[in-house]
Amino acid sequence: MPDAIDPLLLGQRVVAILETGLRVATYKLATLMALIDHCIENLPEHPADQLAVSIPDLAHRVLQLYWRQVRPFEGHDLRQSSGEKERIPRAVRALRAATPASSLSVAMMAAPEVYQTSIDEIGLCLAQQPLYRLQRLPGGDLTDPFLYDDSFLHSNVSRRTLRAHNDAIVLMPGVAAGLARLAGLLKPALEIMWVDDVRRMNKFLTAEVPDIAGHLFGRDRTALAAVRGPFKDAFGARCFYCDTHLPADNPIDHVLPWSLVGIDGLANLVLACARCNTDKRHALPAVDLVDRVLGRDRGVLEQIAGEIRWPTEYQRVAAAARGIYGSQPPGIATWSGYKASVRLDIGFPPRWMDSPS
Template structure:
């Protein structure tokens, strides 16, 4: 499917329907990330998406959002019982409120994690997945993303198992979604903030940054890796080599705005000028190559000490999907006040041929 047409159909479905919860938006965000990290070798290939993986990503989206905002718990559904948010809160309580991510929660409370994933899988199958492709007023879906004929409000776990606990994206959809992620994700975030404002009457123009609460990163959490990184790799900016200050930034090499990967393999020490200048830009390939070549044993030791996953394979997979989906010659950030055009005619191993 043509990526532009695909994007137009996705936005049309969302803009023309009354969203009674943010679940559709979360599901699409999770699909975007899954497609980036599992980019098919050929643009016209189908892609199977395990519902457990989709549930993990959806749970991760809500992980920080369920924290109180301005003294309130944000409603994200017009229904009296928000199943996914309840599951996220239960797992946070079981794993410790300071667990920085779902990955950490899975390590700390594996049984509670499995219970939460099971609940989210069933919720996704019974609610957003079989309504995501339906235009308002229509009693049937237009399955342009995946076959949803077996999904319905009362589907059981046994029926899901009969379908391999997965949905399968149609030919070209995975590649198209991965290529469109940079455009679709900001649009989804805008819709999400609008929905949350509509569902929470206390939110008005005078209320602090709700968008930052929903989609920003907790810098205080990232600060936990600062000193261990300085001891392991030296107190220098990953990008320019300058000596960093006492409270220097921690940067996501693959931008947080594109893929929300907090694993140690995607984090580096940065000086303030480089961090500010890079912002959400796509870095030059050599920076990704360098970060993936850092000593794995050292990172694993830090992961154990900090109870913080490295996610090396996930970073490599996301990098492959991002750069293979970019048009030739796109500008990338190559250092302070410097850019260069993307050239993967001689790709590093993580990109592939």
């Protein structure tokens, strides 16, 4: 087994591959972002371990990334590829057309057969395009794999071949831990590249259209409004962070930041006042805040989930928290409240830090 790759070298090689040559689609960027999210939520027990990554899981994460982006922007469908087929956006649009649901989580439950068809198409596209080409330099077939073994992948790989490899790729030693640790640096860089690519592929996006980044990666706050009333009924109309009384239109906050892990499950959402919501923004919350949010009555959350058809995603939130804090160096600053911070210390880890059985 090869030695585990150093995280700094890993980050340098990822950026070097992306900056070499002209990208003809945003699929490579989406694949890398999906890989990072998977690594965060499935952090190996030992940093040098390998990690098997399900291609259908990657497909779901890629679908989630494009779910917001395929909506028309100023009357236009944004191109995400210089080719004609645009396989991934087309598969995402097919699911959107099958249900009026604004949330992907709700759409999955409302149109499960269409969702599965979209996942199958996106997964095959990932195997034939970005996963096959991600580690290859432009202009040739030479490859020096440093993320995963791609020897069975090619531009015409079949579903049968993928099934023979368990519909998965296997990340090399140290890659999963390295990607999780570099998430805070790599994901903003990938978003910047993504915005640049979309501007290049859509000629109507001039410098006078500055909000394209918000359309691509911002959170649709309107969709979260459905959570506000049930949360107030269940937990009271008070800020989760400072306990101040809340007005009618208070924000809904992602405890684990949306910019780091895009999890909309009820287990990651809380009522917040505007002051705390603005002050926290993209900051990593203190461990005790995560402990509090994961310590809420899961029965209550499940009841709300059933009433509004919105998943709790408790296990996913716990896994993401485990990955985020398990890959951070001790002593970094974390947000603990308005204008307050504490140093990260998990010397006495909470139960959600334990590896899942």
